[in-house]
Amino acid sequence: MSAESERALRDSLPTQLLIDGRWTDAASRATFPVYDPATGLAIAEIADASADDGIRALDAAVAAQDAWAATSPRERSDILRRAFDLVQQRREDLALVMTLEMGKPLAEARGEVAYGGEFLRWFSEEAVRIAGRYGLNPEGTGRVVVSQRPVGPCLFITPWNFPLAMATRKIAPALAAGCTVVIKPPELTPLTTLLFAQLLQDAGLPAGVVNVVTTTRSGELSAPIIADPRLRKLSFTGSTPVGKKLIAQAAEGVLRVSMELGGNAPFVVFGDADLDRAVDGAMAAKFRNIGQACTAANRFIVHTSIADEFARRITERVSAMTIGRGTDETVQIGPLIDQRAVAKADELVTDALDRGARLLTGGRAIAGPGTFYAPTVVADVAAGSAILREEIFGPVLAIATFEDEDEAVRLANDTEYGLVSYVFTQDLARGHRMIDRLETGMMGLNVGVVSNAAAPFGGVKQSGVGREGGLEGIHEFLSTKYTLIPVA
8 A cells, every 4th residue: 555545545534523414623623633553643633523513413413303204215225325335436445544543454444344334235225124013902992003213313422443334333224214313433533434424425315414523522522412302312332331321321311222332252162163163263253353342252261172272273373463554465463552452451461471371472562653462372361360351452362261061151151241252162052052051142153253234233231232233223223103093
């Protein structure tokens, strides 16, 4: 990727707020820089919205709500389909923007464009399938009509690690259902969302239906929007502590909420597993997005009979991974998002080693420029180690062992989180038992990546409430209305 092409793309990106169909500066004219984590250099300066700017965005969403809800399902579908086509046409630009502002390798960024785009295509098809029901009540005295209506104006707060997919996964079902949107993208990676919003405009989305406010003061901006009685839905993806605070704020107005929060995914490998398949699955489940994913495998729970061989094969693969700036097509591991992420990974590895774990490869920060941490494998991780309790969010694979199925289940469920789990076994009956016994909202059986636009994404316990994607995703943005019509 040439420096000239990078510069040309950066110069073409929108950097203002999008409110009521117009690109505009923050009222205060304040801006903030966006950095490339691979170099530490600023790549753009964008508008820094205030609370007043947030309310202006909500005003626009409220003003557009009735007209957007009244558009035909086919019209909403067509706009989403055109947006999907535009995302495919601009896939290289979107991928490069994600690599520049987030650090993921270009191959993975292209994968996110494909994955994120699918939510536009999926919900363009679901927009025309919103259904109700009609029938005689049991007493025979009236006709029951059940219909679905859009919830109303929504606030979306998205994370930095999948900047396109997190925006499309929320915006697409909202638009399909007839809801308007205010979205606050992350401070660290806002450029992808701004470019996507521009593509929505190009697809013919009416003014005010999607509004984008970027800010360095997330809580200050979001609190008055959440407190405004005109808002009817809040959707957040991020950490559990922040999600709890937002749920408490939303309770005051009895808002509908969708929360996709933290994870601590177990990756369970039984003694009868196909080891080649398990290692491939482990590499995908752990090192996708440099380990910075809520679905990343966090705890590798491996049967004692195969633990040494699993560790040997994994270490061989991890030791060979190439590290560098993601714009290099040969790179497999890019930078972590910032220095705090590097420090956290290092602290977790150090704690595990202090408790007796063995370092098989990696285990160190890499000198800058950029915020890199070497892909790492630690084995024989002891119970009580912080790395088994906390979400790593980095390229660190931690292996613990178990003796029997009951112990595997106990270890896997020993967490307040329940987003996703991974199980590798060739015993079909055991696989079905694990589906029933593991306390997670999603599970991969002999596969290391589960996300798909056609499937419901979400967790249980402190990993959140609600689902995104699948047949279930659009219902997060619909209210059920029952009407009784007396029999004449």
